Amino acid sequence: MPSFSGNEVTNEQIDELRDAFERYDLDSNGTLSAHEVRLALISVGYEITEAELYDLIHSVALYDLIHSVAVRDEDRLDLKKFIRMMAPRMVHVDSDQSLLRTFNMIDRDRDGYVTVQDVRAIMVVLGEVVTDDDIKDICQAVDMDGDGRISLRDFIGFMHSPI
Structure with missing residues (x-):
């Protein structure tokens, strides 16, 4: 099984996240805005406040800064960042x-x-x-x-x- 930050997720869960990402990339630009991330989260069963949403998104940007990954737009997530953000939350999700x-x-x-x-x-x-x-x-x-x-x-x- 793929592992993200020590959390095991199934290939099916990765596919589910990829599908949610693609479905809610409303402008088809390969990244999700905060609004699109919220829609994707809701589609996989997560109710989230706006504050929690931005905390999640900024945690991904902070991870990138700590690991010397270039950050172009910290309020947008590409597929890899979206999966990294969601993997810990998907471990026990049916x-x-x-x-x-x-x-x-x-x-x-x-x-x-x-x-x-x-x-x-x-x-x-x-x-x-x-x-x-x-x-x-x-x-x-x-x-x-x-x-x-x-x-x-x-x-x-x-x-x-x-x-």
Whole structure:
């Protein structure tokens, strides 16, 4: 198993982190902004405050400074830094359990389904400015069985699907 700073992570967890990184590299520039890192963290089951987020990101920049690695933009993470930041947190994470926690966080009325309103609410919480069409597109993409609502099965299937 790959090892990062003494923490063992599985190849599956590395793949999960790589998928999260690629999915949330919204501008496709090979790095994640703080906002994109937060979205990626949420996707792998981590609720995090803005202060905690910046502490995590800056810990990676500090590691680079200590180890004489050039730091160009300390508020952006490339894939290697993202994996290094997340590896210690992934050691004991069961991805489906993390997805269940994330799903439950989004499913505001706890009825077992995520609706357009739930997606709109989580986007507001995340500070995302999205149109009704964007929300509709997101819901259609995640609604794997096409029944007009997102079940836990749809959500997990979407999150495990290749990009």
